Amino acid sequence: MTEHRQRGVALLSVLLVTALVTLVVADMLARQRLSLAATARQLDQQHLWQMALSGETWARQQLRDDLANREDPPQVHLGQGWARTPQRWDLGGGQVQVRIEDLAGRFDLDHLRVGRSDLQRARYQRLLAQLDVPAHDPARLPTRPGPGGKAQGLLDASELLRLGDLAPQDFARLAPHVATLGGASLNLNTASAVQLASLEGLDPSLARTLVQARPADGWATVQDFLELPLLQGREVRAPGLAVDSRFFRIHLLAELGDRRLHLASDLRLEQDGHLRVLRRQVLPSPSTTE
Template identity: 40%
Template sequence: MSRQQGVALISVLLVMSLALLLTGAMLRNHRLVVKSTAQQLHQVQLRQLGFAGERWALHLLRSPEMQASRSVNLAQAWARATPPFEVDGGTLDIRVEDLAARFNLSALLTGGQVDALTQQRWVRLLALLPIHSADLENLSASHPGGLTDLSQLRAVPGVDAEVLRRLRPMVALLPKDASLNINTASLPQLMTLDGMTDAMARALVQQRPHTGYRSVQAFVEDPLLAGLELGSHGLGLSSRWFRITVDVAFGQSRVQLVSDVALDAKTRQVSVLQRRFLSSPTSEAL
């Protein structure tokens, strides 16, 4: 009888131990599920804040000012720096950039003969960065079919991560007929123009009319460029392509939303062409 009681007691203890093990495993799994769900909700919240910042920037680009203007310039609301917004315990830092202020790589990838002025400006830009690559200088030959993303330049001999890092803020892939917007172009972009010196480019940036030039002709005839005989080929006053960058900070988490958008040439409505979320905010989307 005593032996039977001992066996029964051991059986009870084994059952209790097994039950405790199962309960512990269930609790651990529950904690993991709760943690995973919380992380997912946190990521959703970060993304929603990013979308909120994008909507704010799109509102600026849809403003009556942009609808009525034939020019895109740095006096417009989209170009004015704004302090970070505090929203729902997080912060949003929103920037809008005119992509027509960059060198348009598509102009080199025509599938045919590249005009001499565009090729010369490209070579000057590479020298300014500085990037020394014969294959990049003759990009039309290495990529006759064109590019869909800047990362494809890594296939060009000599183009490593560092070269791509220097190039990214300077170039864009726009329609082939897109012009360089002289009202928003930066110092390096202006220095790619034929005969332009560093002093001339700096003076142009500093003394550029507040609301931009009235015409390309007014730009090439600017007294600062006297004697330069600068041509108007490939230059413009407007743009339909912009990049919206939203940096979201929420607690210890950071995320960056980069959206490329375009204005419809007829309706002037704005549509999103591409969105990219980056977990580690950078100065340029990869």
């Protein structure tokens, strides 16, 4: 091999090695960028979580202020401070929105699992008809034995999808109107017109009128509601109705730049006044602020 060709081969070898080193370095840099991006996302997610928990702490204090030192269970109505949400404020370089909901203003699916009341079954079917959701029977779901062999309620309303009767869009319409609370009565002071219209003898128009006429501090007793002039001649029955609640959901929307976290924290008010967190779940972020 001539000296000229040897130099050419050497140069080619150097170029190949340089290209290989360049590829390796480029791959390392790309992996590092991905790692840094993943770390940044993880830190942002942790930051969002802490922001949401800060909002939850504020909401729990609001509920304690409203419900402490009251009768047990306390009367709950939309004139109380907790209901004056959503609240939104800047926090930690982002924003947090807090909304508190009385879950007893929803239909408790466990009425159809524990006790299986015909009255509650009829109310549920009327609720489904209003929402244009296919009829189905939650009692068909397998029961979970609890202490003493007693049947337990559902863990979550999404278990209804296991029946096969509901399409995802059907459940999406139903979900905001139902809960799994172990057999809680419907709170007339926070129930929507849709819920009231599911009561026997009522229709959507009258239900909307009742919501508009509802006292700012709610009805003091179920009997006060039943004795309304608007309900004379109607056969609304008292079982399963209440003016109090122990169950609340705190909706938390934390935003940091283009990242969002929608956290729902379910709480139960215990007899000693303590608010116990039953569960926290991350929900799909709404497309617009609630």
